[in-house]
């Protein structure tokens with residue numbers, strides 16, 4: 001399938017078709033408008049359509065073309081921020097609710113895949129958290145105790161992960177986690193939403209989202225959807241300008257897909273403990289040399305950095321490859337390299353619920369950390385309950401308006417980092433002349449008092465846009481792996497021509513006016 005979130009191709013994009021869906025051609029009136037067709041938006045749309053609500057989903061790209069098409073889809077309640085940390089900020093009851101909600105999400109995905117007969121390779125597998133870097137056994141023991149207090153009594157400490165060719169040392173075993181093919185799952189949800197009377201429009205960019213009775217969603221080609229409720233499931237909300245974006249932070253993470261002989265690595269989910277951590281699983285694919293036979297792709301991710309603050313993807317892919325080959329000698333080739341964006345909330349829990357502030361009918365789902373598949377499914381369960389007027393025990397834990405004073409340290413550290421990025425306004429541009437720009441790459445240049453994002457396409461043609469992010473005016477940086485302009489402040493991303501790829505920005509990079517346009 002096609003992706004509109006970057007240049008690289010994930011194993012999922014290579015092994016699933018995207019359904020052909022119509023474009024929005026007129027104004028519409030509906031009960032619920034969902035903006036964003038990733039796991040969060042599609043899970044919400046599915047549950048509301050099942051409950052008999054009239055639902056429209058819009059997305060400016062294909063279904064699953066955002067981060068859900070770039071995930072590694074470990075489906076787990078082994079939360080990457082650790083239960084002992086969550087407990088410190090949210091108490092034992094908060095930690096218990098976190099475990100309960102992610103466990104329920106795993107079961108909900110399993111039941112939806114089964115009831116809807118979605119052929120998405122869903123499989124229950126065990127998950128293993130093992131030591132890496134300088135981590136000590138104590139860390140695992142601490143997490144084991146906290147996981148038990150959170151109600152995950154079946155988690156146990158084992159001597160090693162079940163790989164006979166590599167002794168990992170002690171690990172925590174989380175039984176009955178799961179994995180699936182995320183795009184095949186979304187294709188199944190798409191079919192079910194349409195069967196239940198919902199409508200899905202792709203190629204529809206929401207330009208403006210306004211609360212009211214009814215709410216209004218205006219698309220960039222001028223159509224208006226009026227709705228009783230709007231769910232903003234754009235991964236990062238495009239309707240909130242400041243509040244949330246000081247409470248969550250964007251990171252880029254990298255993944256390789258290595259071909260290994262079928263059955264040579266036992267199926268499971270594997271993570272190590274450092275920050276950033278490695279995450280590993282397998283996916284069965286058709287053999288390249290012998291179609292009809294299957295081989296395994298060993299998926300290994302990690303090497304995260306803050307969005308827009310480094311551009312060294314080749315080195316990060318190389319580190320992943322070295323790490324993998326050292327532990328998995330059966331790797332025959334590296335067939336996939338891709339990256340994606342992770343949104344880290346400052347207090348470890350995502351934000352799902354009514355949009356903070358005065359909005360009455362606008363809901364958001366964001367801040368899903370490296371657990372966005374379960375988190376997006378929780379969003380579907382929680383937001384559909386809120387819209388349908390049903391009680392939900394997780395409402396307070398995920399409330400986007402909550403204040404977690406104990407997370408003040410993280411808040412200050414990350415927002416200081418944002419403040420430093422505004423210094424890019426006064427630094428020099430990256431090149432002096434267009435001849436120095438390689439085809440297929442972009443460079444920021446100084447032009448008088450401002451900065452210009454210059455992209456030279458593969459044919460050598462120059463495309464210029466203002467380098468000033470349309471969210472809160474930081475200077476964007478070129479991401480050479482994904483061929484996007486990435487903002488180092490709150491993670492907005494734009495394609496080479498300036499169109500928005502990721503919020504919080506909702507508008508494209510501005511045109512460069514005639515006076516400051518450079519000579520070609």
Ligand SMILES: Cc1cc2nc3c(=O)[nH]c(=O)nc-3n(C[C@H](O)[C@H](O)[C@H](O)COP(=O)(O)OP(=O)(O)OC[C@H]3O[C@@H](n4cnc5c(N)ncnc54)[C@H](O)[C@@H]3O)c2cc1C
Nearest residue numbers: 036038039040060066067068071072074206340371372373
């Ligand atoms: C490399 C990687 C590995 C990961 N591994 C895991 C894992 O193992 N387990 C796990 O649980 N999670 C994992 N995650 C996280 C998880 O994949 C994501 O958090 C999750 O897929 C996000 O889903 P979403 O629906 O919120 O967003 P998305 O899938 O990004 O969907 C948002 C949609 O909104 C659309 N959109 C945005 N703005 C607009 C607009 N203005 N108008 C119209 N449409 C718009 C986009 O086109 C997009 O399709 C990983 C993420 C990455 C990148």
Ligand code: FES
Nearest residue numbers: 469471472487490
């Ligand atoms: S994302 Fe906030 S300034 Fe760019």
